Amino acid sequence: GAGVSQSPSNKVTEKGKDVELRCDPISGHTALYWYRQRLGQGLEFLIYFQGNSAPDKSGLPSDRFSAERTGESVSTLTIQRTQQEDSAVYLCASRGQGSLYGYTFGSGTRLTVV
Amino acid sequence: KQEVTQIPAALSVPEGENLVLNCSFTDSAIYNLQWFRQDPGKGLTSLLLIQSSQREQTSGRLNASLDKSSGRSTLYIAASQPGDSATYLCAVIKAAGNKLTFGGGTRVLVKP
Numbered sequence: 001g002a003g004v005s006q007s008p009s010n011k012v013t014e015k016g017k018d019v020e021l022r023c024d025p026i027s028g029h030t031a032l033y034w035y036r037q038r039l040g041q042g043l044e045f046l047i048y049f050q051g052n053s054a055p056d057k058s059g060l061p062s063d064r065f066s067a068e069r070t071g072e073s074v075s076t077l078t079i080q081r082t083q084q085e086d087s088a089v090y091l092c093a094s095r096g097q098g099s100l101y102g103y104t105f106g107s108g109t110r111l112t113v114v
Numbered sequence: 115k116q117e118v119t120q121i122p123a124a125l126s127v128p129e130g131e132n133l134v135l136n137c138s139f140t141d142s143a144i145y146n147l148q149w150f151r152q153d154p155g156k157g158l159t160s161l162l163l164i165q166s167s168q169r170e171q172t173s174g175r176l177n178a179s180l181d182k183s184s185g186r187s188t189l190y191i192a193a194s195q196p197g198d199s200a201t202y203l204c205a206v207i208k209a210a211g212n213k214l215t216f217g218g219g220t221r222v223l224v225k226p
Contacts, residue, residue, distance in 0.1 A: 006157075033213060033214070035214075042203075042216050042217070042218045042219065043203070043205075043214075043216045045213045045214070045215075048212075048213050056213065059213075089157075091157055091158065093158075093214075102146070102148045102160050102163035103148060103160065103205075103214060104160060105150070105157045105158040105159075105160075106157055107156060107157040108156075108157045110155075
């Protein structure tokens with residue numbers, strides 16, 4: 001597609017439930033990133049996929065968080081046993097190869113844990 | 115560890131004034147630097163990308179400069195408009211394919 005697509009745009013869930021967030025990157029972009037932005041705060045790196053390489057999971061805050069990516073296409077971020085502190089906007093970005101390509105972000109998924 | 119700082123954190127100007135937004139980073143070994151705009155409740159919109167070999171990029175009323183040796187970038191917005199009100203974020207990338215490190219942003223309000 002023309003841009004990075006994320007779904008759902010909004011999600012309200014009860015504490016303790018699992019949620020799955022989806023990201024469709026720009027076609028042909030080999031790199032995909034997940035970031036989290038809590039209310040009034042900056043962007044926190046979560047995880048990074050590059051082609052078939054092992055993902056960089058160094059930003060995942062706990063083992064309740066996991067992400068998968070199928071080849072160079074869709075990625076899903078899963079949060080198990082959600083907590084109120086997980087409430088945030090989850091942003092996905094993709095990037096093509098080479099220094100000419102910047103990052104393109106999706107509109108994000110606003111997650112509210114009640 | 116790369117740290118990115120944006121000063122000021124907030125800025126309010128009357129319409130028509132030029133805006134100057136500052137970004138500094140601690141590790142000058144960057145691959146490129148990107149400026150983004152974020153509107154309330156929305157995702158990020160890319161404004162300008164400056165490769166490490168470049169000193170500036172321009173797009174319309176926007177101009178961004180990069181001084182790697184001093185670890186600084188400046189975003190200039192000429193003749194500001196109320197529609198320019200948003201949060202502006204700078205981010206650096208250390209190496210190709212590596213993750214972005216973001217500054218905390220500058221929240222801009224342009225008053226009509």
